[in-house]
Amino acid sequence: MESSELFIANDHRLPKYEQFVKMFLAKIEYGEFEIDEKLPSIIECSYEYEVSRATVLRAYKELQKMGAITSVYRKGYFVSKGYKSGYKKKVLMLVSEINTPNQSFYEKLSFCLEGYEIELGRRVFKNDLNRLKQLIEESSGLDHTYIVEPQMISVTDIVKCFGDKRVGKEVIFLLDEDLENNNVDKKNLFNIPMDFENHLQKLIPQLSKYHSLNLVLPENEYFPHQLINSFFNCCDAYNLECGLIDDDTIPKKGHAYLVWDENSLFSILSEFGNHNNRLGHGIGIITLFERNYFPFMPVEITAINWFNDNLLATLKKLILNKNGIEDSNIESKLILRGRV
Numbered sequence: 001m002e003s004s005e006l007f008i009a010n011d012h013r014l015p016k017y018e019q020f021v022k023m024f025l026a027k028i029e030y031g032e033f034e035i036d037e038k039l040p041s042i043i044e045c046s047y048e049y050e051v052s053r054a055t056v057l058r059a060y061k062e063l064q065k066m067g068a069i070t071s072v073y074r075k076g077y078f079v080s081k082g083y084k085s086g087y088k089k090k091v092l093m094l095v096s097e098i099n100t101p102n103q104s105f106y107e108k109l110s111f112c113l114e115g116y117e118i119e120l121g122r123r124v125f126k127n128d129l130n131r132l133k134q135l136i137e138e139s140s141g142l143d144h145t146y147i148v149e150p151q152m153i154s155v156t157d158i159v160k161c162f163g164d165k166r167v168g169k170e171v172i173f174l175l176d177e178d179l180e181n182n183n184v185d186k187k188n189l190f191n192i193p194m195d196f197e198n199h200l201q202k203l204i205p206q207l208s209k210y211h212s213l214n215l216v217l218p219e220n221e222y223f224p225h226q227l228i229n230s231f232f233n234c235c236d237a238y239n240l241e242c243g244l245i246d247d248d249t250i251p252k253k254g255h256a257y258l259v260w261d262e263n264s265l266f267s268i269l270s271e272f273g274n275h276n277n278r279l280g281h282g283i284g285i286i287t288l289f290e291r292n293y294f295p296f297m298p299v300e301i302t303a304i305n306w307f308n309d310n311l312l313a314t315l316k317k318l319i320l321n322k323n324g325i326e327d328s329n330i331e332s333k334l335i336l337r338g339r340v
Contacts, residue, residue: 008020008023008049008050008051012137013134013137014137014138016051016055017055017056017058017059017062018059018062020045020049020051020055020056020059021059021062021063021066024039024059024063024068024069025063025066025068028068028079029089033079034079035079035080035081036078036079036081037078037079038075038076038077038078039060039069039076039077039078039079041076041077042056042057042060060077063077064077067080068080089117089118089119089145089319090118090119090121090145091113091118091119091120091121091145091146091147091319092121092122092123092139092145092146092147093106093109093120093121093122093123093146093147093149094122094123094125094132094135094136094146094147094148094149095122095123095124095125095149096124096125096126096127096149096153097124097126097127098122098124099261099262100262100291100292100293101289101290101291101307102149102307104292104307105307105311105312106120106122108312109312109315109316112312112315112316113316113319116320118319118320123135123139127153129153129157129158129160129161132153132158132161133161136161136162145170145171145172145318145319146170146171146172147172147174147315148171148172148173148174149174154224155173158173170318172189172315172318173189174189174190174306174311189311189314189315189330190306190330190331190332192224192226192227192306192332193224193226193227193229193230194230195304195306195331195332196227196230196231196288196304197230197233197234199304199332199334200230200231200234200235201234201238202334203286203302203334203336203340204238204240206284206340207240207256207284207340208238208240210254210255210256210284211241211254211255212240212241212242212243212255212256213235213240213241213242213255213256213257213258213284214242214243214244214245214249214255214256214257214258215227215228215231215242215243215244215245215258216245216246216247216249216257216258216259216260216264216268217244217245217246217247217260217264218247218260218261218263218264219246219247219248223260227260227288228244231258245257247259247263247264247267247268248267248271249271250271250272251268251271251272251283252283253282253283254282254283255283255284256283256284256285256286256340257283257284257285257286258286258287258288259285259286259287259288260287260288262291265285265287265301268285269285269299284302284340285299285300285301285302285340286301286302286303286304286340287301287302287303287304288303288304288306289303289304289305289306289307290303290304290305290307290308290335291303294335294337300337300338300340301337301338302334302335302336302337302338302340303334303335303337304332304333304334304335305332305333305334305335306332308332308333310330310331310333311330314330
């Protein structure tokens with residue numbers, strides 16, 4: 001989406017003059033308005049954006065205070081010289097929570113972008129769609145690229161939070177869902193259901209040693225239905241006994257467990273240890289995200305790692321690409337440990 005598509009929304013939580021300020025800053029930073037270029041008059045802006053002249057005048061005064069524009073008597077308003085000298089492309093990573101995988105990945109991405117005119121930020125919406133919508137509205141006109149991590153919330157619901165207020169941004173989703181008929185620029189880097197099923201197929205020789213493979217569903221959290229379908233499809237294809245269990249279920253010897261989130265993982269490990277079982281003996285554990293502490297755990301945990309070096313390299317390319325987001329798809333990596 002080009003910055004020329006920016007507009008002033010009537011139902012935005014920000015006052016119209018603040019929307020106008022952010023919109024014009026975005027236009028300047030996108031290069032639609034060049035240094036020393038004359039800006040549209042107050043009357044022209046009022047007509048084009050369907051706002052009052054008082055709103056435009058107030059916005060122009062704010063832009064003057066910020067040093068973004070200057071006024072010349074009887075000539076109009078112009079983009080200030082040197083304004084873009086401190087220009088940085090802004091990238092905002094939106095996560096439902098801060099956990100070990102995304103914290104480590106955020107640090108690696110920050111390091112990867114050092115030396116470039118990039119300002120990387122991160123905000124947490126705590127699985128609250130209203131909070132997510134508020135964060136998106138607050139960043140309107142300021143952030144050029146959003147990175148949305150695989151979430152415990154449906155991507156379709158996340159897209160709705162952007163709505164018409166997503167102004168001139170690129171959105172990178174790290175989760176593949178059906179996002180057609182949405183008015184959001186989108187990029188899905190992973191086909192997670194396909195990756196998930198492919199990795200399960202690779203693990204069939206190890207998984208066939210267990211009485212059953214159980215998918216642990218986190219309590220009161222969204223779990224992508226595509227993964228559940230892929231789970232059952234793979235188990236049916238290879239005649240594996242399988243089931244869905246809650247994260248407070250006591251794990252049993254001779255069974256394997258597929259875990260999505262960190263809380264469920266700790267619950268499984270704790271319950272197994274509390275019943276006088278030796279961790280790493282008699283149960284199989286597969287997680288859908290790698291953690292940097294797994295190599296040092298007393299139990300051998302196999303992981304499907306989406307936050308890998310391929311993702312870092314791809315994100316760097318997409319973020320630095322001034323022509324917008326190109327088609328790209330990468331695969332996760334299987335880290336096989338122990339019996340599973």
